[in-house]
Amino acid sequence: MTVRRVVFLLVPQLHLLDLAGPAQVFSTANDLGCGYELSYVAEQEDIPTAQGVPLKAAIEWPELGERDLIVVPGWRAPTLRRHGALGTAMLDRLVAHHTAGGTVASVCAGADALGRAGLLDGRRCTTHHDVQEELARRYPRATVVRDVLYVTDDRVVTSAGIASGIDLALHLVAVHHGAATAARVARSMVVYARRNGDQQQTSAMLRHRTHLSDAVHRAQDLIDARYTSTLPLGRLAAAVGLSERTLTRRFTAATGLTPLRYQQELRIEHAEHLISQGSTVEAAARSVGFQDARMLRRLRGRPQRVPSTPAPQP
Structure with a gap:
């Protein structure tokens, strides 16, 4: 050798x-x-x-x-x-x-x-x-x-x-x-994944965490943990002690995304990793919570939102 x-x-x-x-x-x-x-x-x-x-x-x-x-x-x-x-x-x-x-x-x-x-x-x-x-x-x-x-x-x-x-x-x-x-x-080494070079330096979980809203962070924690599942807005809002309207307003102001769009970004990012490791688009879509590959293909073609630095949220 x-x-x-x-x-x-x-x-x-x-x-x-x-x-x-x-x-x-x-x-x-x-x-x-x-x-x-x-x-x-x-x-x-x-x-x-x-x-x-x-x-x-x-x-x-x-x-x-x-x-x-x-x-x-x-x-x-x-x-x-x-x-x-x-x-x-x-x-x-x-x-x-x-x-x-x-x-x-x-x-x-x-x-x-x-x-x-x-x-x-x-x-x-x-x-x-x-x-x-x-x-x-x-x-x-x-x-x-x-x-x-x-x-x-x-x-x-x-x-x-x-x-x-x-x-x-x-x-x-x-x-x-x-x-x-x-x-x-x-x-x-217990490394979560071997990432390709062209992947972004920060994950979706980190890119949208630069705000100061505790309630939105708690909502993001719930979405991060269950991004493959259906998460009704009412249940998410109740879990963080806000109304649906208030949660949507604060979440969008803090991250630049609605809760649904944030969940979709997590799904897309995880699907992209699976595809880069050899998974089919159909299999990747189902693994991250989409019913089929059509929604994944449509969302992959949509430009990603790059978060600006938001004003602090209560």
Whole structure:
């Protein structure tokens, strides 16, 4: 079995999950016989993290070949302008590895390191939704793909924030060892689902939770738990102690959606995941609560509502 090296390039103030998520994926894959060897390198031995846990890293790099991977985890930075302290020598390492046929990857703000190295020029990429516009301004020769989990372009793989590093790593395991192996890794890690790269960074459950209305949050909790079931508006309103009219008014003001439309978005999102995993449209429709595929097909063709920041609701 040929060993594939995965080198994590550590930057001070890195986010632990940016590192631990992908590292766990490759470590678990190695336990399943995939032959990964993990290394951690940095410009200094002692690496402070954003969460306060100190890390130790090697200064010397292992020998790398074209089968191997370098991953740059992200770090805490309100803006990319306050980038991680990677010197020219480390950036040159990234370029040299890619030029020799290797793969480089980033999680979250780690994309900025690839941008500084020139590896995003002329390529598609992504990053955390909070800094994607800044990434586009800093590297105008790159094409920043907004609100996706990860993007692969010519052995440069970039992912969104924090937990999406798990999705990126599972994708690379699938590329190297097949989708079935990646699914085994995901199951071992108790990951809810192996998501495709073009899925949105936030789920419908999160996109419409930026408001301050307790009653609407309670209604959403009920819908989230029973989105496949028929939920009469009267029963939903009674459960949160409001009239039907008041609940509809507050729900729409807080989320931009009616309760029914919110439930439909949940159903569509779950159906899309099932379809991406090989389910037929008919089977996916029935699994999420539609009587048949006609309604699902019609709703899939309808533009999604992107929530604005609502005024606080009582």
